[in-house]
Amino acid sequence: MDDESYFNYLRRRSFKGAIYRRWWLYPRLCRYFTGKVLDIGCGLGDFLAHRPSTVGVDVNSKTVAWCQQRGLEAQLIANDTLPFADASYDGALLDNVLEHIRDPAPLLKETMRVLKPGGRLVAGVPGLCGFAYDVDHKVSYTEADLLRVMQQAGFTKDKIFYMPLHIKWLDQRLRQYCLYGVFHKEGHRP
Numbered sequence: 001m002d003d004e005s006y007f008n009y010l011r012r013r014s015f016k017g018a019i020y021r022r023w024w025l026y027p028r029l030c031r032y033f034t035g036k037v038l039d040i041g042c043g044l045g046d047f048l049a050h051r052p053s054t055v056g057v058d059v060n061s062k063t064v065a066w067c068q069q070r071g072l073e074a075q076l077i078a079n080d081t082l083p084f085a086d087a088s089y090d091g092a093l094l095d096n097v098l099e100h101i102r103d104p105a106p107l108l109k110e111t112m113r114v115l116k117p118g119g120r121l122v123a124g125v126p127g128l129c130g131f132a133y134d135v136d137h138k139v140s141y142t143e144a145d146l147l148r149v150m151q152q153a154g155f156t157k158d159k160i161f162y163m164p165l166h167i168k169w170l171d172q173r174l175r176q177y178c179l180y181g182v183f184h185k186e187g188h189r190p
Helices: 003-011 015-030 046-050 061-069 105-114 128-133 143-152 168-172
Strands: 037-040 054-058 074-076 089-095 115-126 156-163 178-184
Touching (some): 003 061, 089 105, 115 143, 143 156
Parallel strands (some): 054 074, 089 115
């Protein structure tokens, strides 16, 4: 899907979805972060607007321009290269990003590079219904798949949780049903 089409697709999100993100999802995700956070695949910048000290990056030029017009700090990236110094972030978010990438290893390597020792990574992937909904999704993740990919990238698991609630029935019936993993880079937390 081209940048303009995907930007327009993201803008069609519902008011109910915005309420869910602002009042339920984002407060939950913020529990796992302190300091400066990098939102990788920031889309329309909802998390950037929600959490101070957060910088966004995306591969879509239209979404980056949208974020910048909203006064949010966002940068365009290419080739899985993050334009930041080593160990420059306390945390990183990959919320509904991994399923768009056939081989996440290069991006996860870059994420590891820009995280400080002890830095946290929160990664969320859609359930079955959400995965089937978006034609741009390439890889479906189970809990075991997510753990394997993160461990291969050198991250250590802190916690796994599901949103909005861990009810298996929702997996095939609710687009917003997602699996989240909280991981960290080895080393002392700042």
